[in-house]
Amino acid sequence: xxxxxxxxxxxxxxxxxxxxxxxxxxxxxxxxxxxxxxxxxxxxxxxxxxxxxxxxxxxxxxxxxxxxxxxxxxxxxxxxxxxxxxxxxxxxxxxxxxxxxxxxxxxxxxxxxxxxxxxxxxxxxxxxxxxxxxxxxxxxxxxxxxxxxxxxxxxxxxxxxxxxxxxxxxxxxxxxxxxxxxxxxxxxxxxxxxxxxxxxxxxxxxxxxxxxxxxxxxxxxxxxxxxxxxxxxxxxxxxxxxxxxxxxxxxxxxxxxxxxxxxxxxxxxxxxxxxxxxxxxxxxxxxxxxxxxxxxxxxxxxxxxxxxxxxxxxxxxxxxxxxxxxxxxxxxxxxxxxxxxxxxxxxxxxxxxxxxxxxxxxxxxxxxxxxxxxxxxxxxxxxxxxxxxxxxxxxxxxxxxxxxxxxxxxxx
Numbered sequence: 001x002x003x004x005x006x007x008x009x010x011x012x013x014x015x016x017x018x019x020x021x022x023x024x025x026x027x028x029x030x031x032x033x034x035x036x037x038x039x040x041x042x043x044x045x046x047x048x049x050x051x052x053x054x055x056x057x058x059x060x061x062x063x064x065x066x067x068x069x070x071x072x073x074x075x076x077x078x079x080x081x082x083x084x085x086x087x088x089x090x091x092x093x094x095x096x097x098x099x100x101x102x103x104x105x106x107x108x109x110x111x112x113x114x115x116x117x118x119x120x121x122x123x124x125x126x127x128x129x130x131x132x133x134x135x136x137x138x139x140x141x142x143x144x145x146x147x148x149x150x151x152x153x154x155x156x157x158x159x160x161x162x163x164x165x166x167x168x169x170x171x172x173x174x175x176x177x178x179x180x181x182x183x184x185x186x187x188x189x190x191x192x193x194x195x196x197x198x199x200x201x202x203x204x205x206x207x208x209x210x211x212x213x214x215x216x217x218x219x220x221x222x223x224x225x226x227x228x229x230x231x232x233x234x235x236x237x238x239x240x241x242x243x244x245x246x247x248x249x250x251x252x253x254x255x256x257x258x259x260x261x262x263x264x265x266x267x268x269x270x271x272x273x274x275x276x277x278x279x280x281x282x283x284x285x286x287x288x289x290x291x292x293x294x295x296x297x298x299x300x301x302x303x304x305x306x307x308x309x310x311x312x313x314x315x316x317x318x319x320x321x322x323x324x325x326x327x328x329x330x331x332x333x334x335x336x337x338x339x340x341x342x343x344x345x346x347x348x349x350x351x352x353x354x355x356x357x358x359x360x361x362x363x364x365x366x367x368x369x370x371x372x373x374x375x376x377x378x379x380x381x382x383x384x385x386x387x388x389x390x391x392x393x394x395x396x397x398x399x400x401x402x403x404x405x406x407x408x409x410x411x412x
Contacts, residue, residue, distance in 0.1 A: 202224065202227050204223075204228055206225065209225065210238050210241060214245075217247065218247055220247055221248060223252065226253070228256055229257070239269045254281070260290050263284070263294060267293050267297040270300070273303075279304060279307050281309050282339065283311045288312075291321070292328070296324075304334065305334055305335060323347065325347070333358060334358065338351060
């Protein structure tokens with residue numbers, strides 16, 4: 001028995017659990033490995049592209065053993081790939097193609113099973129328990145009550161505007177005044193679109209505009225060249241004549257293919273003209289750098305109150321240009337409206353704050369002028385109250401408790 005037990009022990013030895021290696025022991029083993037052994041070890045280890053602990057060269061199992069042929073040349077590489085694709089023969093078609101012959105099984109869509117009770121013509125009764133009190137209230141409710149309930153539930157958002165007004169109008173007006181096909185009893189339909197006649201093209205003649213600007217026509221206060229084909233020479237002549245013009249106030253040049261060179265001449269014109277108040281150069285080909293100079297030229301005379309320059313060929317201006325435009329606007333005390341798209345919120349906020357300051361400055365100046373005019377007239381009153389001509393006014397002898405006070409002659 002003892003010999004059998006000893007044999008059994010030899011046949012089934014107890015497994016010995018080895019202690020895990022420390023980092024120092026692992027580093028010592030890796031340091032003693034040769035280059036061939038390290039490459040063999042990397043081949044056996046499963047690569048993980050997302051493992052940040054492995055070097056980039058060890059995250060992929062594929063290793064190219066070819067020697068480099070030279071520096072990277074993208075054009076040469078694409079040409080080589082194109083030549084190889086042309087030289088590679090097509091795969092042999094073992095079964096020749098015959099037009100009109102269908103091989104294999106044709107796909108047939110499975111038949112959809114009819115849902116019981118939905119597509120039948122029989123009426124469907126929904127068994128919903130809402131309580132006896134609610135059921136009695138709905139049964140006895142009138143049309144106006146149902147309209148009020150639908151408004152509370154937000155059902156009006158599912159209807160067109162005409163249907164909603166017709167339904168609500170039945171509460172206060174007679175039903176004969178409304179179309180019975182609309183409202184709560186009608187079928188929901190989209191409102192028919194109204195047909196508007198096409199807008200007539202702009203027939204303004206640039207040559208005629210140039211002659212009027214050069215002659216300083218007193219009736220020419222506004223020029224609209226929007227959507228008109230104007231040559232670059234005509235632009236230069238108009239801008240040159242505009243330097244001496246003291247009548248024109250509004251100038252619109254939207255979608256006229258205004259070039260960068262012509263826009264640069266417009267900047268020089270704005271530096272010498274102090275009567276223009278509104279300029280529109282939207283939808284043109286002005287570059288961001290020239291657009292920045294355009295805003296900078298407004299600070300020379302500071303007479304322009306509105307400048308629109310949206311939708312240029314270059315949609316993105318960049319941080320440098322936007323900051324330059326913002327600084328030019330902050331130096332202008334007359335500009336009230338600016339039509340331009342900023343990408344950076346800082347520029348947008350700074351421009352909005354400065355334009356609001358300009359509006360407040362004008363409002364305060366206007367109120368101060370009104371108060372000065374009333375003080376010179378000898379009557380103290382609220383700014384919003386003006387005396388009527390047929391009424392007699394008397395000046396208060398003693399200062400009132402409030403800041404402003406006025407009296408009628410017939411009052412006690």
